[in-house]
Amino acid sequence: MSIELRNVSKRFGEVSAVNNVNFSVKEGELVGLLGPSGGGKTTVLRMIAGLEVPTEGEIYIRGRLVNNLSVQQRNIGFVFQHYALFKTMNVFKNIAFGLKIKKWKRADLKSRVAELLKLLGLEGLEKRYPHQLSGGQRQRVAIARSLAPKPSVLLLDEPFGAVDAKIRQELREWLVHLHHDLNLTTLFVTHDQEEAMEVSNRIIIFSGGHLEQIGTPRDVYEQPVNEFVARFIGVMNVLELEVFKGVGRAGELQFPAADYKDGEKIRIGFRPFSVQISSELTQYPYQAVVRHTFFLGVMLRLELELLSGLTLRSRMTKEEYAQLALYDGRKVSLQIRNYRILSQEDAPLGPEMTVPDKTSLYVGENI
Amino acid sequence: MGEAVKPNWRKGGAKSQRGSEETPLVRWLLIGIAMSFSAVFLLLPLINVFAQAFAKGWRFYLESLGHPDTLAAVRLTVTVAAISVPLNLIFGLAAAWAIAKFEFRGKAFLITIIDLPFAVSPVISGLVFVVLFGLQGYCGKWLDAHDIKIIFAVPGIVLATVFVTFPFVARELIPVMQATGSEQEQAALTLGANGWQTFWHVTLPSVKWGLLYGVILCNARAMGEFGAVSVVSGHITGQTDTMPLRVEKLYNEYNSAAAFAVASLLALLALLTLGIKTCLEWKTQREYERAQQANGVKARQ
Numbered sequence: 001m002s003i004e005l006r007n008v009s010k011r012f013g014e015v016s017a018v019n020n021v022n023f024s025v026k027e028g029e030l031v032g033l034l035g036p037s038g039g040g041k042t043t044v045l046r047m048i049a050g051l052e053v054p055t056e057g058e059i060y061i062r063g064r065l066v067n068n069l070s071v072q073q074r075n076i077g078f079v080f081q082h083y084a085l086f087k088t089m090n091v092f093k094n095i096a097f098g099l100k101i102k103k104w105k106r107a108d109l110k111s112r113v114a115e116l117l118k119l120l121g122l123e124g125l126e127k128r129y130p131h132q133l134s135g136g137q138r139q140r141v142a143i144a145r146s147l148a149p150k151p152s153v154l155l156l157d158e159p160f161g162a163v164d165a166k167i168r169q170e171l172r173e174w175l176v177h178l179h180h181d182l183n184l185t186t187l188f189v190t191h192d193q194e195e196a197m198e199v200s201n202r203i204i205i206f207s208g209g210h211l212e213q214i215g216t217p218r219d220v221y222e223q224p225v226n227e228f229v230a231r232f233i234g235v236m237n238v239l240e241l242e243v244f245k246g247v248g249r250a251g252e253l254q255f256p257a258a259d260y261k262d263g264e265k266i267r268i269g270f271r272p273f274s275v276q277i278s279s280e281l282t283q284y285p286y287q288a289v290v291r292h293t294f295f296l297g298v299m300l301r302l303e304l305e306l307l308s309g310l311t312l313r314s315r316m317t318k319e320e321y322a323q324l325a326l327y328d329g330r331k332v333s334l335q336i337r338n339y340r341i342l343s344q345e346d347a348p349l350g351p352e353m354t355v356p357d358k359t360s361l362y363v364g365e366n367i
Numbered sequence: 368m369g370e371a372v373k374p375n376w377r378k379g380g381a382k383s384q385r386g387s388e389e390t391p392l393v394r395w396l397l398i399g400i401a402m403s404f405s406a407v408f409l410l411l412p413l414i415n416v417f418a419q420a421f422a423k424g425w426r427f428y429l430e431s432l433g434h435p436d437t438l439a440a441v442r443l444t445v446t447v448a449a450i451s452v453p454l455n456l457i458f459g460l461a462a463a464w465a466i467a468k469f470e471f472r473g474k475a476f477l478i479t480i481i482d483l484p485f486a487v488s489p490v491i492s493g494l495v496f497v498v499l500f501g502l503q504g505y506c507g508k509w510l511d512a513h514d515i516k517i518i519f520a521v522p523g524i525v526l527a528t529v530f531v532t533f534p535f536v537a538r539e540l541i542p543v544m545q546a547t548g549s550e551q552e553q554a555a556l557t558l559g560a561n562g563w564q565t566f567w568h569v570t571l572p573s574v575k576w577g578l579l580y581g582v583i584l585c586n587a588r589a590m591g592e593f594g595a596v597s598v599v600s601g602h603i604t605g606q607t608d609t610m611p612l613r614v615e616k617l618y619n620e621y622n623s624a625a626a627f628a629v630a631s632l633l634a635l636l637a638l639l640t641l642g643i644k645t646c647l648e649w650k651t652q653r654e655y656e657r658a659q660q661a662n663g664v665k666a667r668q
Contacts, residue, residue: 051553071556078557084550087657088572097568098558131657149559 001063002027002153002185003048008057010043017043019209020057025153025202027062028183030176032196035206036232041189044206045155048187049078062152077146079156083138085130091117091141092126098149116144119178135163136171147182156188160195172199193233197221205229227269227342236269237312238342251308252286255339270339272301275314277334279324284333288312290326302326304334416634419627431617431625432632439605440613440629443521447596447609448589451528455585459536460578464570466537467544468552478541484533492530493598496523519601524609527595532585539581539651543574546655576650583647587640591633 003025010018018040025031033041046052048059050071059066066074086094095116099109117123120140130138139159146154159175160168176199179186190196196203197217205212205220213225224230231238241248241255243264248257257266278284287307294301300321302314314334316324326332389397421428431437465471466478484492498504500517510517517523551573555565571578593611600607608616610633617626 049557051556071553072559072561076557078554080550080554082550084554086551086554086569086573088569097555097560101555101559101564145554145558 001025001060002029003187004060004063005044005048006058006060008044008047008054008059010040010047010052011055016209018047018054021206021211023204023211023214025185025187027185030179030186030199030201031188032200032203033187033189033206034193034196034203034232035191035212037191038208039191039206040209041191041204041206042157045157045187045189048153049076049155050074051078075149075152077143077149077151077154079139079142079146079154079159081158081161083130083142083162085138085141085145087130089129090126091122091128091130091133094130094141095144095148097145102149112148116148119147119181120144134167136167139163139171143178147184151184153185153187156186158189158191160190160192168195175199197233205232207232227267230269230340230342235272235313237272237275238267238269239310241266241268251306251310253306253310253336267342268339269342270336272313272315274337274339275304275312275334276337277302277304277314277316277324277326277332279326279330279332281331281333284335286334288332288334290328290330290332293321293326293328304332413634413638416627416630419623420631422627423624427624428628428631431622431628434625436605436608437613437625437629440608440610441632443524443606443608444590444610446521447524447528448586450525451532451589452582452586454529455532455536456578456582458533459538459540459581459585462537463540463544463574466541467547468549481534481537484531489531489592489594490598493527493595496526496530496599500526518599519603519607521607523599524596524607527599528589528592531592531595532588535585535588536578536581539577539584540574543577543651543655547573573654576647576654580644580647580651583640583643587636590636 001024005021005023008018008021009016021040021044033044035041043052047054048061050066050069050073054067061074061076086097089097092113095113096109099112104112113126117126120143122137122140122144125133125137125141130141133141139162143154143156143159160171163171172195175186175188188199200217202214202216203220204214207228213220213229215223220229221233224233227238230236239250239253241250241253241257243249243257243260243266244262246256246258246260248255248260248266248268255268257264260266276284281287288304290302291305291311292303294303298318299315300318302316304312304314306312312334324332462477462481466474497518499506500510500523501507502511502518504518507518515522517526551569552565555569560568590609591611592609593615596609597612597615600609600612602608602612602616604616610629614626614629614633617623617629
């Protein structure tokens, strides 16, 4: 195991930032720590680096207990959210800093820096100062600097948070390639689930200081352990059903609920692609109107309004859309192919999240 | 030709500052007042200092400066500055570091107390030390018994000077350090640097111009301080007279040309300070902007 956390907690005074977290990262893995702001993921990363001290629990790096090791002794590479480049040093000196501290020989230092400049596509920028670089270049200098002393793990805090959308996409692909080339255990923090899905081998989802789920992107999307994860990863239609005589109802929608008592409430959820649509009004049991169509490239997202006024989200390919001859205002019939009972209303749930629809939807279908 | 004229015209347009509402009359009136006021109250006296200093010619000027008591005063002033400026440099760095990088109880109090010497009259600053260390003061008997002289001696002058020049370095550094934040230091730690290496290679270079600016101002004040020093010095000619005290003494002895000769040295120091200050102000402004630029949003979850 490259990194292992055992029963790690962190409290800032009264506030519990991280609560009894356990996980391990294999050698060479690329793992995303995902969660909403304040979920404790950055704190976990900083504890691994030694920038924060855990209140309880043990942290191992390559099998060695590091709780009592200082930041300097842990041999980690850390990339800060806002890069934290040394503004009084040029690119060369920034990258060489860790080597100079470790008293590398001048010739070795030079060749190592040259190697990194090449690896990160920064050749020719050696003499520039941080304020003369673009956001993407700063980011790469920060990564080069952290890689220079050959760390045993690379930790990145919101590595793509501070660059604009287009460059973010490039940097993501680039990080995957870099990881592939170096095969260095890499842990990065993000609040963007699309980013986590796209880049990681595995995702660790945090919320409110708790670890909610660990798994491959596909696992957490298809087998979310709870409603929080389900709603945080991708879009989900969530309905509250009221049970009467073994049937759960929301508007005109009906679901079998034989195990529940009359008057009980159940919450169910289903992904947009579970909503099946036909332009034949009699083919499926429920009738609805297409309210809005959102074009997302190859995929389309539809907002459907049922007769009772309930709104559902669905999605399909452009071809399907054309085949069904749909347009805004068109009447259709629909059914819900599969769904999942989330939990009962009075059961404790994860915090409510506003999921950015467009991006999350895009991800959902691209796994 | 036509192309060459155009930019000039535009420049003129920009200078007229369309945003401001004042009529030209008001504008020129305000500028006129500010200019003539500075000329009468600042520039004229300064010129006068040099005019008076050379009133009896070069020879007399150099002779006055060469007087043993005057030389002693210059030496004492330099000594006092050489002790008090480094002390305040260390204190200023420590205070600015603490205020900019840590959250602690009493931080607001510390920020306020740093400014105290600016708010209080220098004479009172001097009196405080007389009350503390003077023969009739709280520690006076004990000090006398152990034959330690503070008041009417060099230590007292240094203490008063340190007190008066206390805020300069810290005041300059706090905003620069706050803008820089502590992420660069943390980055240095993750790269294996220890505390001293981090301070030397990362912190100090990023605040060097601000620091130098604070030191220059601190030095100017340390050499020029009159009120506080006057109270604790005891005016012993050739022993506890600093340059400003020497000027006063010479003037009171109706030796005004000699007084102005010494004063001209202080005036030169002031001019030099202003020159360096202007240059450094430009550099610190850039330092500050870069820090903000490099940092982006400082929020962290």
